[in-house]
Amino acid sequence: MSATCDWLAARFAQQRPRAMAALTRYFRSVDLAEEAFAEACVKALAHWPQTGTPRDPLAWLLTAARRSGLDMLRKHQRQSRLLSENQVILEAEAAPLPDPDALRDDVLRLLFICCHPALARRDQIALALRVVAGLAVPEIARGFLVKPKTMERRITRAKSRIAAHPVPFETPSPQDRARRLREVSLMIYLMFTEGWSASETETQMRPLLCQEAIRLARLLAELFPGMGEQAALLSLLLFQHARRGARVDAQGRPVAFDDQDRHLWSRAEMEEARAFFHKARRIGHQGPYLIQAAIAAEHARAASPETTDWPLIEAHYAALYALQPSPVVRLNLIAVQAKTRGPEAALAEMQELAPDLDGYRWFHTMRAAFLEQTGALGAARAAYDRARQLGPTAPERMLLDEKIAGLQKNN
Amino acid sequence: MMYAINIYGEAGVFEQLPQDRQAEVLAGHTALQTRLAERGAFVSVKLMPPSTAVTLTPAPASDQPPLVVDGPFAETKESFLGFYAAAFRDLDEALEHARMISSPIARLEVRPIAWAGGAISTDG
Structure with a gap:
């Protein structure tokens, strides 16, 4: 790869979600959109170094991709004589480049297509990484710790599933738009979580998934600057991610939150997280992402566990539990109550959760x-x-073994 | 005369670059900052992404407070990412310094400063 390639590849990667979204609407096909975009990038690689990068790279790539896609369709049609597709071709050729509002809905639609309920959550995430973010299949396979062949099959299968369940291409109603935003935001949140808390693996974290989730959350925050939920989601992810350097020690073992060296938290990233947090609050949004971001903001503010406002955090968790009454949220609430009320009280509360969380290893580590x-x-x-029996990661197992050995010594 | 070196580009492209290219861009900025520090007072600012911005727009009626709109000033392909401000002998010298941070992902605008106050000042 030449130097020029690197600079242009970064440009293409930046345009990809919007370009793919518009092209998928033109061609009514994710596959054709992908091929057309790839070809447009090849053309740009040949042209831009001579003519300079255009002022509107997206418009340039879209025009080139539309032309390429139409050529492909025509070739394909000469063989198969699928005249019905002619209508789509003509529409695409005549259509102007999308305006910002249309593009917003296009991107949201493409992400929403990836979130199709006919797909398992992990396949939704893999598909979004492939189609929207444009990651190569082997890269995604590494992110999910599976073989490239396996991932290839999963993505192909997911694509044929979504092709069989088309999402309408009309401009969505405000209700539909809100529902799509909610679904897509949840998928991005889970993509991050998937990368953040791995299980039964050799590593504690899969940074690729976290990075890409943040990139997609940024995209939503850019496209929907007036939406508090998306600002809150991005804030939350940035707060979490800013702590990654302190989360594992030099041996790769997880470091308990209270023991983390807060100098290793990225201040710059936390500042940005705080900016989006303030924005979400200003918009007047209230929701689970904002509450979690508020918890993270308090941790970011405090210099140490001792100077943390635990009663405030307890109140946030209680509010979160009111919105999401799940056993795991309750467990988090109890973990904070252990600080405010002592371990005996926490243990008593945990009794009630035992039937729900017996298979959850953090329940037992905490207990x-x-x-x-x-x-x-x-x-x-x-x-x-x-x-230890509940599928810890290799570094966690090391830590558990140390704890057990320590207890044996003291007994 | 004081000049501003204004940096425009597409937000997010820098983050898409491979590590070594990012380091290349940053090296230019570090060199410029070192050079400017040797010469005296200067200001350098990196802005957060445009999506963090809110915009104050005058209300339709002149006696109303301005409207606060979520989002950047304009939705443009390229946005204002940051700037440097310092005193230079002349335009040529300002341009020479701007070249230190030139890269394929940024457009640089060198523009004379009419007035500055605060950390750097055009007064005296």
Whole structure:
């Protein structure tokens, strides 16, 4: 790859979501849009170094891609004589380049197509990474820790599924738009979570998924600057991601939140997270992402666990639990209550959650830590053992082994 | 005379560059900042992405407070990303310094400053 390639590749990557979105609407086909965009990039690689980068790279690429796509369709039609597609071709040829409002809906539609309920969540994420972000299949395979062949098959299958369930191409109603935004935001949130808390793997984190989730969240925040939920989501992801350097130690083992060296948190990223947090609050948005961002903002503000306003965080978690009454949110609330009310109270609360969370390793790790604090060392050991059976990552297993060994020594 | 070196580009492209290219761009900025620091007072500003911005627009009635609109001033392909401001001997010298941060992903505007106050000042 020459130097020129790097600079242009960054430009193409930046245009890709919008270009793919508009092209998918023209051609009514994700596959054809992908081929046409790829060909437009090849043309740009030949032209731009001579003529300079155009002032509107997106318009240039769209025009070139439309021409390429039409050529492909014509060739294809000469063989198959699919005259019905002619209508689409003519429309595409005559259509002007999309205005910002149309483009917004196009991008949202493309992301929403990837979130199709006929697809498993992981396949939705893989498809968005391939189609919207434009990552290569082997790269996505690495992100999901599967073989490239497996990922190739999954993406092909996902594509034929969505082709069989078309999403309407008309401008969505405000209600539909809101529903699409909610679905797409959730998919992006889960993409981040998938990368952030790996399980049964050799590494604690899969940074690719986190980075791409942030990139997509940025895209939504750019396209919908007046939407508080998207600003809140981006804020939350940026706050979390800013802590990545402190989350694992030099040996790759996870570091408990309270033990993290806060100097390793990225201040610049937290500042940006705070900017989006303030914006979401200004818009007057209230929702789970904003509450979680508020929790992260308090952690970012405090210099240490001792100077953290735990009662405030407890109130945030209680509000979150009111919106999302799930056992995992309750567990987080209890973890904070252990700070405000002590480990005995937390253990008593956890009893109720045991039936729901018995298969969740963090439940047992947390319980073990509280038991250890109250001096119930035998029970603590049993709880660590249980967590060890529940598919920890390799670095987590190392940590659990150390805890167990430590308890044995003291017994 | 004081000049501003204004940086325009497409937000997000820098982040798409591979690490070594990012380092190349940053090296130019570090060199410029070092050079400017040797010469005296200067200002350098990197703005957050345009999506963090809100815009104050005059209200239709002149006695009303301005309207606050979520989003940047204009939805443009290229946006204002940051700037440097310092005193230079002449336009040639300002241009020479601007070249230090030139890269394929940015357009640089060198523009004389009519008045500046605060950390750098045109007064005296």
